[in-house]
Amino acid sequence: MIKRDEYVRHQKEALEYIEKANVVISNEEKEQISVNDFGLNDLANQGAEILTFFNTDRISYKIIVLLPGQTLPEHWHPPMGDDPGKEEIMRVRSGEVYLYVSGEPTENIKAKVPKKSAEYYTVYHQITMRPGEQVILNPGVIHWFQSGPEGAVIDDYSTCARDILDGFTDPNVKRITEIEE
Numbered sequence: 001m002i003k004r005d006e007y008v009r010h011q012k013e014a015l016e017y018i019e020k021a022n023v024v025i026s027n028e029e030k031e032q033i034s035v036n037d038f039g040l041n042d043l044a045n046q047g048a049e050i051l052t053f054f055n056t057d058r059i060s061y062k063i064i065v066l067l068p069g070q071t072l073p074e075h076w077h078p079p080m081g082d083d084p085g086k087e088e089i090m091r092v093r094s095g096e097v098y099l100y101v102s103g104e105p106t107e108n109i110k111a112k113v114p115k116k117s118a119e120y121y122t123v124y125h126q127i128t129m130r131p132g133e134q135v136i137l138n139p140g141v142i143h144w145f146q147s148g149p150e151g152a153v154i155d156d157y158s159t160c161a162r163d164i165l166d167g168f169t170d171p172n173v174k175r176i177t178e179i180e181e
């Protein structure tokens with residue numbers, strides 16, 4: 001649950017990051033930046049500001065803004081019918097991003113695991129991403145990511161996104177953000 005004024009404040013802050021990263025968006029798109037708390041009531045630590053430019057049956061492009069230290073909680077994109085699940089390419093535009101996937105756990109990871117949900121973070125192989133760097137995430141790969149102290153703007157390209165079907169390790173996650181008026 002996010003209070004309306006908190007929602008608007010995060011929207012404005014995300015817009016500043018988007019503009020600083022030299023992404024040109026329309027006035028209509030400015031209104032469409034969504035603030036996501038994943039139902040965890042922990043927005044400063046777990047959440048993301050997302051602008052979807054398009055999402056067809058085959059292709060999708062979003063910008064994900066992480067305010068300093070914000071984490072997009074651990075999740076995966078499951079198959080549906082003949083679709084093996086979303087294939088996702090993350091490319092950093094600004095800031096530093098610590099991405100975690102399965103594999104050999106990295107010692108002394110750079111991210112701070114969100115205290116409130118620490119037990120639900122299970123993959124710790126770290127990939128540090130800086131502007132101009134990209135990673136391809138195959139369908140079904142479990143992943144989570146956090147921005148460094150400067151926040152981050154990420155271009156997120158993928159096959160069709162069906163956010164509502166995404167699997168989250170934390171059973172408390174609700175993908176649709178509730179706004180309290």
Ligand code: ZN
Pocket residue numbers: 075076077088143
């Ligand atoms: Zn993902």
